[in-house]
Amino acid sequence: MSIKILIVEDDAQIRSFVSYALTNEHYETVSADCAARALQQIEDASPDIMILDLGLPDMDGKEVIRKVRESSLMPILVVSARDRENEKVAALDMGADDYLTKPFSATELMARVRVAARHLSQTPAKPEMSRLCVRSLMIDPEKRLTYLNGEEIHLTPMEYQLLLFMMKNAGKVLTSGAIISELWGSGYGNDTQSLRALMAGLRRKIEKNPGKPEYIVTEIGVGYRMKEE
Amino acid sequence: MNIQRIRAVLLTAAIFAAASIIGYIFYRAGFPDASIALVYLLAVLFSVRQTSSFLTGLITSFAATFIFNYFFAEPRFTLAVNDPNYYITFLIMTVTALAVSTLTARVHRDAQTAREREQEVKAIYMLTNRLSDAADMNAIAEIASVAISEGLDCSAGCLCFDKNGIPQQTYVYQPRGKERSLIHREPERKEELVFRLNHLQDDHDEGEEFFDWPLFSGEDILGMIRIDRKDAEAMNPAQRRMLRSMIDSAALAMDRLRTSEQRMQSREEAARERYRANLLRSISHDIRTPLTGIIGTSEMLRSRLTDDPESYGMAEHIQKDAEWLHSLVENILTLTRLQDADLKISMETEVVEEIVGGAVGRVTEHHPEYDIEVVLPEELLMAPMDAKLIEQVIINLLENSIKHSPAGSPISVSVSRGAALWMLQTEESRKAASDWQNMVTISVRDAGSGIRESDIPRIFELFYSDEKRQVRGQRSFGLGLSICETIVRAHSGVIAARNREDRAGAEFAFALPLQKGDTVL
Structure with a gap:
């Protein structure tokens, strides 16, 4: 059974190009040009993944995410203009899984959709203590050990917590705010400086060149992403 | 003035004449001398009221005594007196007249001053009122x-x-x-x-x-x-x-x-400027949406035309042009945003290598044919900045290098502490980088065609585009580099360009102030 993707986009040309690109890769697509129709489509066609443009004419994109999240855990990929960082961050914090910035290429789009599709096939509730792997990086939560290329590397407790959280959410964009409240608790405020410093320390241990990270990449102005491939 | 004085003298004389007549009537009626003296005191009072001057008081006081003496004190019509008691009467009469006249004069003068002041205040009030x-x-x-x-x-x-x-x-x-x-x-x-x-x-x-x-x-x-x-x-x-x-x-x-x-004028100017910026911004916004469609569609088209080289090339051309147009639109948007007087750059302390890494990642995505080398120092450098804007500076510099160097040629980005001497050629940059040790330099080097020496001083100017470094025909607007300068300047940093000394190629570098005080590490 092929994966069904809902495209919510008010611009007809973008809608048709996205639809074409996805069909080309053997995905099934349904589309909607406004939020009301999108919510209707979710009920009627029960899609697996949603691609949501945040600039819809009839409803705030965040509101759409909130409504969808009331009943569904389907991966949501938001699309927005480049100068709307805050909108993106808010959408991710509302429960969106990933984002694309206009204009995006078909290659970028397909990469994001593949990540979302892979997460669909995985069993949603993973046992807490199972080992996590991303390419040559492996983490063993039971023994609290981390391996890179089969060799054990020594992380501080905070670095370990950070890496574990990133690996659990591999492929997803995590906002700085989400990581901070996971690591330090939600009462800690928005002290990105500590996170930045912690991340720099972790990168020096897991990346060949912290200036060209291969595992955890920075989405400037948004957050971080553990790259799966 | 003279007329007034003559009038006052005549009036005083008249008052004294009247007093003398009344005095004579009293004298004939056999009233005591004291009554007549009181009549003269009254005359002094009236005279002073007319002129409200102390001098009048003095003169009339003595005049009253002498006139009384002359007309009524025995022997009459002489200034001599028979009874020595009269001397006491004269003395008291003079002193009383003086005292009364002085008081009266003062009261009068004060009243007059008050009247003048009132008039003055009224006139000024009227003026201010009308002026408003x-x-x-x-x-x-x-x-x-x-x-x-x-x-x-x-x-x-x-x-x-x-x-x-x-x-x-x-x-x-x-x-x-x-x-x-x-x-x-x-x-x-x-x-x-x-x-x-x-x-x-x-x-x-x-x-x-x-x-x-x-x-x-x-x-x-x-x-x-x-x-x-x-x-x-x-x-x-x-x-x-x-x-x-x-x-x-x-x-x-x-x-x-x-x-x-x-x-009002500056408000109008600001409104006009804002209107212009808003117009430019909304046009750019509107262009962006169809561009996304054009870029995506031409890419899809290209993927279907792999066995038709000519059509493939045309589709590729559409895509490249649309991408170029898009970067122009983005630059315009950034510029209008920066020029917006209301915009305050939101500075946060960032790890410099992280921003460099993010920017390099973005550029590599679009230009996988270039291998961009990143050189970092051992120490962790943190600087306050608007991360998105500094990312844009690095991206613009990298894209500038890519535009001017052949595919596959080495491009490097390096981060180091301190601002280099060669970057501080102008008075302005020396002033901005007075604390040059506490700055971080991000430098982009390419192995391309280099910059003509005569272009270096103007290379960051708006719409300045040198001919030698122009590879893609007429289309560079020189927006990218001037945006870099605007952003760096807004961060109190310096930016400079030169030709490499070790080999052919250009070097563009900018320095930003490091975070003040102790870093968290």
Whole structure:
């Protein structure tokens, strides 16, 4: 059974190009040009993944995410203009899984959709203590050990917590705010400086060149992403 | 003045004559001397009331005593007296008259001063009141001329100066004693007049025909009040004081009007500027949406045309052009955002290598044919910045390098502490980088064609685009580099360009102030 993707986009040309690109890769697509129709489509066609443009004419994109999240855990990929960082961050914090910035290429789009599709096939509730792997990086939560290329590397407790959280959410964009409240608790405020410093320390241990990270990449102005491939 | 004095003397004489007649009646009726003396005291009182002067009091007091002595004290019609007791009477009479006259004179004088003050205040109040309704400088000039002319009974004029401190062609002039009949007159020898007003020793200038008072706002002359020389010279201190107050009121009104005019003008300019920026921004926004469609569709088209090289090339061309157009639109959006006066850059302390890594990642995605080397120092450098803007600077510099160097040629980005000496060639950059040790430099080096030396000083100017480094025909607008400069400057940093010394190629570098105080690490 092929994966069904809902495209919510008010611009007809973008809608048709996205639809074409996805069909080309053997995905099934349904589309909607406004939020009301999108919510209707979710009920009627029960899609697996949603691609949501945040600039819809009839409803705030965040509101759409909130409504969808009331009943569904389907991966949501938001699309927005480049100068709307805050909108993106808010959408991710509302429960969106990933984002694309206009204009995006078909290659970028397909990469994001593949990540979302892979997460669909995985069993949603993973046992807490199972080992996590991303390419040559492996983490063993039971023994609290981390391996890179089969060799054990020594992380501080905070670095370990950070890496574990990133690996659990591999492929997803995590906002700085989400990581901070996971690591330090939600009462800690928005002290990105500590996170930045912690991340720099972790990168020096897991990346060949912290200036060209291969595992955890920075989405400037948004957050971080553990790259799966 | 003289007439007044003669009138006062005559009146005093009349009062004393009347007193003497009444005294004579009393004398004939056989009233005691004291009653007659009291009549004379009354005469002194009336006389002083007329003139309210201390001198009158003094003279009349003695005069009353002597007249009483002459007419009524025995022996009559001489100044001699038979009874020595009269000396006591004279003494007491003189002292009483003096005391009474002095008090009366003072009361009168105070009352008169109060009346004058009241009039003065009323006149100034009327002037201020009318001035507050004035719509422009000329209205103020007219109101002030009329008010000064009426209030001080003189011929008065008012000349306005324009914003550049140049007097107007004519000034309004209200002749004395004519009710609101303003004349427009031409000032004589204007340059000389301006010079004199600007080099005053006193608060006014005394010409042959007129006295001129400048109306100042700080150092600038807004106007001038002119009064006929003979009128001005005849003014008493109270009138001078009143004139001063009226001049101050007029100056204040002109200043207020000028300030509000300037504020209105700058507000209009700002609104126009904002409108222009908004227009540009909304057009750019509107262009962006179809561009996404064009870029995506041409890419899909290309993927279906792999076996038709000619069509493939055309589709690729569409895509490249659309991408170029998109980067232009993004640059315009960034520029309008930066020029928006309301925009405050939101600075946060960032790890420099992280921003570099993010930017390099973005560029590599679009240009996988270039291998961009990243060189970092051991220490962790943190600097306050708007991460998105600094990312844009690095991306623009990298794309500039890519544009000017062949595919596959090495490009490197390096991060280091301190600003390099070669970046501080201009006075301005030395000033910005006075604390150069506590800065971080991000430098982009390419192995491309380099920059013509003559272009280096102007390379960051808006719309400056050098011909030698232009590879893609006529289309570079030079926006990218000038945006870099604008952003770096907004971060109190410096940016510079040079040709590499070790090999062919260009180096673009910018330095930002490091985070002050202790870093968290």
